[in-house]
Amino acid sequence: MAGFRQLLRNTPEGLYCPPGDFHIDPVRPVPRAVITHGHSDHARSGHGAVLATPQTLAIMAARYGADFAARTEAANYGERVTRNAVDVTLVPAGHVLGSAQAVLRWKGITAVISGDYKRRRDPTCPLFEPVPCNLFVSEATFGLPVFRFPDASDEIAKLLKSVTLFPDRTHLVGAYALGKAQRIICLLREAGYAKTLYMHGAMDSMNALYQAHGVDLGPLAPATSAARNALPGEIVIAPPAAIADKWARRFADPIPAFASGWMMVRARARQRHVELPLVVSDHADWDELTETFTELKPEELWITHGSEEALLRWAALNQVSATALEIAGYEDEDE
Numbered sequence: 001m002a003g004f005r006q007l008l009r010n011t012p013e014g015l016y017c018p019p020g021d022f023h024i025d026p027v028r029p030v031p032r033a034v035i036t037h038g039h040s041d042h043a044r045s046g047h048g049a050v051l052a053t054p055q056t057l058a059i060m061a062a063r064y065g066a067d068f069a070a071r072t073e074a075a076n077y078g079e080r081v082t083r084n085a086v087d088v089t090l091v092p093a094g095h096v097l098g099s100a101q102a103v104l105r106w107k108g109i110t111a112v113i114s115g116d117y118k119r120r121r122d123p124t125c126p127l128f129e130p131v132p133c134n135l136f137v138s139e140a141t142f143g144l145p146v147f148r149f150p151d152a153s154d155e156i157a158k159l160l161k162s163v164t165l166f167p168d169r170t171h172l173v174g175a176y177a178l179g180k181a182q183r184i185i186c187l188l189r190e191a192g193y194a195k196t197l198y199m200h201g202a203m204d205s206m207n208a209l210y211q212a213h214g215v216d217l218g219p220l221a222p223a224t225s226a227a228r229n230a231l232p233g234e235i236v237i238a239p240p241a242a243i244a245d246k247w248a249r250r251f252a253d254p255i256p257a258f259a260s261g262w263m264m265v266r267a268r269a270r271q272r273h274v275e276l277p278l279v280v281s282d283h284a285d286w287d288e289l290t291e292t293f294t295e296l297k298p299e300e301l302w303i304t305h306g307s308e309e310a311l312l313r314w315a316a317l318n319q320v321s322a323t324a325l326e327i328a329g330y331e332d333e334d335e
């Protein structure tokens with residue numbers, strides 16, 4: 001009987017499927033790639049052919065230009081595409097708009113390459129869909145037991161409370177431009193915040209793309225006012241690098257905030273001069289990771305990019321056969 005090692009293999013370019021002759025999220029240009037989502041460490045330009053969800057293809061085109069690959073093919077969630085003898089299906093990963101797990105089926109074997117994922121509800125993308133499999137490939141960005149994230153809505157409540165307490169100051173929220181920013185905006189809307197939200201220019205193209213894909217962000221305006229003490233009492237969303245930058249000085253006594261799973265680590269918040277850390281992550285925390293492994297019961301687990309060690313120990317204690325994959329080139333754009 002065929003084994004999953006014939007279906008999927010680790011190569012210097014990234015994960016490779018020999019019977020289908022394609023790579024998944026390759027870190028170097030390859031003839032044929034399946035891309036799980038649009039973050040730059042997973043979605044690179046210069047491949048021959050790219051198979052991805054329509055949203056991910058749109059994100060890649062917005063970031064790299066329409067000629068980011070020689071050929072593209074869009075597959076909607078749940079649609080089955082055949083590559084030689086391998087069936088490829090993209091199913092929701094719950095990470096960002098268009099994010100997918102690549103489900104490979106071949107000779108009775110199922111391998112799931114989950115890309116980046118989380119199990120929590122996200123108003124900007126469908127919920128992670130568990131697929132029973134023989135081989136599960138998991139990220140491990142927050143693969144340590146210390147990472148147990150609070151409810152995102154509680155973190156948003158913290159932000160809104162601070163806005164009420166400091167009506168003369170600008171709240172400057174650092175959030176990555178693809179995914180986190182739009183999730184924060186939607187969470188603020190869900191919490192009843194209907195006012196205009198002010199945006200750093202780096203957010204514009206992804207905000208427009210999300211809106212074009214049916215994600216309602218409510219009233220947005222550019223935060224480009226050059227006047228001193230601009231936008232008191234308002235919320236400004238900017239790339240993390242901008243919140244401690246000269247750019248931030250135009251605002252009224254700004255309170256720097258940062259939305260990231262890393263804000264659980266006090267030293268990281270201090271390093272970035274963050275006064276208001278908001279623990280909102282688009283990655284699975286320790287419980288989400290281990291609960292996913294328990295639910296899927298794969299014969300084999302491959303763990304990649306992040307903290308593999310503790311998860312390997314968890315797998316050994318729980319009689320799951322697990323291996324840490326060494327793939328260089330995933331740089332965690334999104335957190």
Ligand SMILES: [Zn+2]
Binds near residue numbers: 039095116334
């Ligand atoms: Zn990602």
Ligand SMILES: [Zn+2]
Binds near residue numbers: 041115116330332
């Ligand atoms: Zn990743």
